[in-house]
Amino acid sequence: MKTVDSHDEILGAQARLWSCSFGQMISMCVKCAVQLGVPDAIHKHGGGGGAVSLTALLSSLQIPPSKTEPFRCIMRILTHHAGFFNPEPPAAGSDQNDDDDEEWYSLNASSRLLLSPSDDKAAVRHTPSVLFFFHPLMQEPWAFLDRWLRDDSNRTPFEIAHGTASFWDYLKSRDPSGELMSGFYECMINDSKLVGEVVVSRCKDMFDGVTSLVDVGGGTGTMAAAVAKAFPGIQCTVLDLPHVVKDLEGEGNLGFVGGDMFVSIPSADAILLKWILHDWDEENCIKILKVCKEAISSPKGKLIIIDVVVDEKRLGERNFGEVQLCFDLFMMAFVNGKERTEKQWKRLFSAAGFSNYKISPVLGLRSVIEVFP
Ligand SMILES: C[S@@+](CC[C@H](N)C(=O)[O-])C[C@H]1O[C@@H](n2cnc3c(N)ncnc32)[C@H](O)[C@@H]1O
Structure with missing residues (x-):
């Protein structure tokens, strides 16, 4: 019976343990996005289905410049890990095309569930559930x-x-x-x-x-x-x-x-x-x-x-x-x-x-x- 794990196995196990320990952080990012109104801001500025830049989001949500990096980090977790937004290439003709630091996001089926309850009473919204x-x-x-x-x-x-x-x-x-x-x-x-x-x-x-x-x-x-x-x-x-x-x-x-x-x-x-x-x-x-x-x-x-x-x-x-x-x-x-x-x-x-x-x-x-x- 195997009693010693290889270094790679231990490193993999360590990452898995961190991933579990961070589970709550990911759900708190979802909560934070709902509280800040991130899905609504993307919906509004992206014209319903379009992509919105990080810069436009920061301004729309009135996040101070000092919090650009933490906000970007939360958006990245929600986009790449939790699957709540789609990462999008810059919009064609956008001023930001050459800016390597700029990121663009659009809504997907998961984030559309997090839009605010609207006048459309039939729309399904999970914002209250979150x-x-x-x-x-x-x-x-x-x-x-x-x-x-x-x-x-x-x-x-x-x-x-x-x-x-x-x-x-x-x-x-x-x-x-x-x-x-x-x-x-x-x-x-x-x-x-x-x-x-x-x-x-x-x-x-x-x-x-x-x-x-x-x-x-x-x-x-x-x-x-x-x-x-x-x-x-x-x-x-x-x-x-x-x-x-x-x-x-x-x-x-x-x-x-x-x-x-x-x-x-x-x-x-x-x-x-x-x-x-x-x-x-x-x-x-x-x-x-x-x-x-x-x-x-x-x-x-x-x-x-x-x-x-x-x-x-x-x-x-x-x-x-x-x-x-x-x-x-x-x-x-x-x-x-x-x-x-x-x-x-x-x-x-x-x-x-x-x-x-x-x-x-x-x-x-x-x-x-x-x-x-
Ligand atoms: C999990 S909720 C489900 C509600 C609804 N069926 C739905 O899926 O949206 C459980 C429901 O059972 C009701 N309930 C609990 N005990 C009950 C009882 N003794 N008699 C009738 N309804 C009861 C609760 O008030 C609640 O509305």
Whole structure:
């Protein structure tokens, strides 16, 4: 067995260790770019799709000349390492053509997600999600991982850090300014805009014969609104906790109901659970699934789950397995939930009395799972 590594192996390992230690620095650069409004400045000065020079960015963002180098460094990290901007050659005819120090950047799909929420209410923006994930209340629990692992109880790092009963309890009663709650629902709304668009266009057949649908834990109703708009013949109802839906009013074929999914769910042909079951452990998932099964009104009815199906074969893939693993830990650390493999999903479905299921991996990291009574 090999016990001594070559110098090259040790140097490579050292670089890998530094790369991990610097991970937080990279996410802080993303936060900083959002706070400074870098994507908006590139969008404005590049005329939507064009490139903008470092000099123009510095001036637009009013960064003092003394901070040119740190700003350039942050832009380089975001461009070359994090993939948030595209490095561009100088614009043709630009005065800066001969200036070796000048750099040009344009937006790409990742940085377009970080534009400010605009008048275009349908646009998908992840700016609020970045600020939510970096909120000190969301960051603090990560300092408690070792204490959490040594603690033989089911308290999460979030509960240990904030001395609260649960994340949901915190949102309901320990968030006096409502800052965390509004940040959380902004994330959900933006994700549901995208997922809603994809599901109604890629999974049309799934809604054949469905005349009523309940979006369980549907939050402020963005996902149900997308279904209601695309399929006017489906009566859509959002069920969420009373304090979440108390000020929300339905319209047309979309309505809201306050309630508890562990107790009762209104009857419908289809029950939707988007990003719900990964919030809960097996015992609670089985309880929710059993209540869902009771609520399915027609023998041809179904449950539609939108969640991660962990693919063990792709765990090493950046932006796929890597993110599935991180979501898994995130769910454990904040709400005692988890992401599941197909085998684990199958076990849950049969424990709750469902007969069959079909997984459609149409949502990137996540899948649509139809489950039949
Ligand atoms: C992760 S969010 C998902 C929201 C929405 N489905 C989406 O994907 O945008 C989980 C939702 O479950 C709701 N929830 C938690 N406990 C609940 C309960 N006992 N009954 C109904 N809804 C509940 C929360 O209020 C929250 O809106």
